[in-house]
Amino acid sequence: MKLRRDVFQAIADPTRRVIISMVAVQAMTPGAIAEEFDFSRQTISKHIQILTECELLKQEQTGREIYYHLNPEKLKEIANFIEPYRKMWDERFDKLETIMKNQPNKA
Amino acid sequence: MEQKTKVVAEEGKQEIRISRVFELPLESLFKAYVNPEIVEHWMGTKVIKLESKKHGSYHFETTDPQGNKHGFNGTIHEFEPNQKITRTFEMENTTFPVQLEFLEFQEINENNSKLEMLIVFKSISDRDNLLKLPFAFGLNRAHNKLEELLSS
Numbered sequence: 001m002k003l004r005r006d007v008f009q010a011i012a013d014p015t016r017r018v019i020i021s022m023v024a025v026q027a028m029t030p031g032a033i034a035e036e037f038d039f040s041r042q043t044i045s046k047h048i049q050i051l052t053e054c055e056l057l058k059q060e061q062t063g064r065e066i067y068y069h070l071n072p073e074k075l076k077e078i079a080n081f082i083e084p085y086r087k088m089w090d091e092r093f094d095k096l097e098t099i100m101k102n103q104p105n106k107a
Numbered sequence: 108m109e110q111k112t113k114v115v116a117e118e119g120k121q122e123i124r125i126s127r128v129f130e131l132p133l134e135s136l137f138k139a140y141v142n143p144e145i146v147e148h149w150m151g152t153k154v155i156k157l158e159s160k161k162h163g164s165y166h167f168e169t170t171d172p173q174g175n176k177h178g179f180n181g182t183i184h185e186f187e188p189n190q191k192i193t194r195t196f197e198m199e200n201t202t203f204p205v206q207l208e209f210l211e212f213q214e215i216n217e218n219n220s221k222l223e224m225l226i227v228f229k230s231i232s233d234r235d236n237l238l239k240l241p242f243a244f245g246l247n248r249a250h251n252k253l254e255e256l257l258s259s
Binding site: 082085086089090092093094095096097099100101103 | 110111112114123125129138149
């Protein structure tokens with residue numbers, strides 16, 4: 001059985017978002033992706049693995065090299081989800097709550 | 108854990124329902140929608156005009172990280188303090204048609220209150236496009252980050 005990953009968890013990480021936007025431009029080998037970061041190759045492999053497991057990235061063997069490219073269908077699927085919109089309101093309302101709690105004269 | 112902010116967007120409907128319980132007295136929650144300085148603070152927008160009354164209108168303006176200004180405006184149709192605000196909402200210079208917003212404020216107890224927001228769109232696809240916006244912004248942020256990384 002395939003491990004199901006939360007796609008939003010996957011894109012919540014800033015490094016993984018950068019990987020997505022890099023691969024969106026052109027298919028890349030894991031080595032080329034790792035070169036763009038100061039992190040260890042292992043760390044980047046882990047990020048790539050997570051993105052692959054949730055099907056945001058697809059592997060393609062070209063000769064000896066493995067290239068990763070973006071799965072636009074999956075990206076489209078995410079775009080339909082409501083969670084980023086809900087988070088936007090949640091953050092806004094949290095701010096409202098904090099500000100009003102710190103108001104000297106409450107009412 | 109239960110989420111404090113709930114969003115319901117049923118398939119095939121041209122509306123979004125947002126609800127949120129606040130650890131704030133009702134008056135305090137309502138004030139956050141009326142006092143221009145407070146609105147500026149939590150909405151992260153500049154308040155150019157905010158006339159909280161029937162036949163009143165509002166005009167907000169935000170500046171994005173690139174320095175571009177985005178205007179928002181609307182007309183207030185119903186205004187009942189600590190109870191409800193009915194207003195339109197328009198994003199200027201975009202292809203999004205005007206939305207209709209019904210805001211209802213309720214007291215739960217002395218220290219807690221609830222806001223229920225119903226947003227009605229011109230069409231189902233207009234609603235769906237709006238839902239996609241925050242995700243698109245997230246990707247833009249990723250692109251900006253990428254540029255930073257590449258130029259450093």
